[in-house]
Amino acid sequence: MADNKKIVERMTQLQNQLKTWAKEYYEQDQPTVQDYEYDALYAELVALEAEHPELVMADSITQKVGGLVSSQLKKVTHTTPMLSLSNAFNKEDLIQFDERIKKAVHGSYRYMVELKIDGLAINLRYEEGQLVQGSTRGDGTVGEDITNNLKTIKDIPHQLNEPLSLEVRGECYMPKQSFITLNETREAEGQNVFANPRNAAAGSLRQLNSEITASRNLSTFIYTLANPAAIGVKSQHDSLNRLDVFGFATNHERQLCETIDDVWTYIESFTDQRHNLPYEIDGIVIKVDDFMTQEEIGYTVKAPKWAIAYKFPAEEAETIIRDIEWTV
Numbered sequence: 030m031a032d033n034k035k036i037v038e039r040m041t042q043l044q045n046q047l048k049t050w051a052k053e054y055y056e057q058d059q060p061t062v063q064d065y066e067y068d069a070l071y072a073e074l075v076a077l078e079a080e081h082p083e084l085v086m087a088d089s090i091t092q093k094v095g096g097l098v099s100s101q102l103k104k105v106t107h108t109t110p111m112l113s114l115s116n117a118f119n120k121e122d123l124i125q126f127d128e129r130i131k132k133a134v135h136g137s138y139r140y141m142v143e144l145k146i147d148g149l150a151i152n153l154r155y156e157e158g159q160l161v162q163g164s165t166r167g168d169g170t171v172g173e174d175i176t177n178n179l180k181t182i183k184d185i186p187h188q189l190n191e192p193l194s195l196e197v198r199g200e201c202y203m204p205k206q207s208f209i210t211l212n213e214t215r216e217a218e219g220q221n222v223f224a225n226p227r228n229a230a231a232g233s234l235r236q237l238n239s240e241i242t243a244s245r246n247l248s249t250f251i252y253t254l255a256n257p258a259a260i261g262v263k264s265q266h267d268s269l270n271r272l273d274v275f276g277f278a279t280n281h282e283r284q285l286c287e288t289i290d291d292v293w294t295y296i297e298s299f300t301d302q303r304h305n306l307p308y309e310i311d312g313i314v315i316k317v318d319d320f321m322t323q324e325e326i327g328y329t330v331k332a333p334k335w336a337i338a339y340k341f342p343a344e345e346a347e348t349i350i351r352d353i354e355w356t357v
């Protein structure tokens with residue numbers, strides 16, 4: 030009992046710290062810590078909750094998609110939830126993920142492996158080929174209407190090649206060069222600079238004035254159809270090919286992998302190569318390719334069980350781990 034008290038106190042301490050950082054990151058677009066520091070505490074909380082499921086708090090940060098809905102922007106209720114992704118930090122985590130998939134699936138499966146673009150999730154809705162609404166992920170259930178802002182982004186089609194009614198999801202990001210130029214200009218004008226391209230993208234998209242968004246040179250990579258069955262698409266690799274045909278910008282650094290070892294080889298090839306990309310990635314996303322198999326595997330309240338995000342290790346310059354001591 031006494032031990033449980035200590036564990037609950039530590040869990041509360043972790044929740045409070047993570048919620049403060051999440052507020053800075055999602056609400057203010059001004060994080061005060063690096064992602065790996067957030068991820069380390071989050072992983073500690075996940076491990077404690079897995080060991081003590083009876084102590085999981087109803088409002089735990091692990092049970093909700095992070096993000097917020099600004100009261101200044103119109104709200105949009107998503108047709109299907111926009112979820113987060115569970116994390117893997119090393120090969121062992123990936124092997125364990127693969128073991129879980131093997132157990133859940135009757136038959137063979139393969140993985141679609143994609144770059145994890147470090148930006149902001151967006152949803153685009155088309156009616157008869159016409160872009161009618163664009164929104165942020167928000168809290169996963171309700172997002173913010175940013176249609177006019179998204180319409181200023183050059184690679185988002187206003188009109189599809191076919192008169193289809195569909196919804197797509199992807200990542201809006203700020204290319205590295207746009208980020209450098211923006212911060213140089215802001216510095217010269219005596220304004221606060223953005224901490225990184227992800228926060229600059231978020232700050233640029235969630236604007237009341239779409240002229241500001243237009244001036245920020247944002248781009249997108251679209252990676253999901255919200256309802257693929259409606260247009261007869263059966264797998265993630267097929268989805269990406271169809272999104273290309275429809276006229277969306279998709280990321281062509283992607284690969285179908287037969288085994289988790291092949292996935293690891295792909296990850297290793299990108300660990301250094303990522304620095305040469307003109308945009309930032311914070312990991313590699315591994316998804317079971319076949320949609321029927323995905324449904325067989327299912328979801329947690331926060332993330333699909335059929336996918337995982339491998340996060341790159343912190344760079345050397347960042348590896349002075351902040352000492353967040355047990356104070357209980």
Ligand code: NAD
Nearest residue numbers: 050051054060062063064067113114143144145146150314
């Ligand atoms: P996440 O960003 O780790 O993963 C989910 C998101 O990945 C999706 O919503 C989607 O937007 C994105 N994504 C990019 N490429 C994708 C692809 N090819 N396929 C599918 N999805 C793709 O999860 P999250 O819940 O959005 O954010 C949590 C993360 O944010 C944490 O792991 C942490 O690193 C960071 N964070 C940092 C701080 C901080 O203070 N530094 C605070 C809160 C959160």
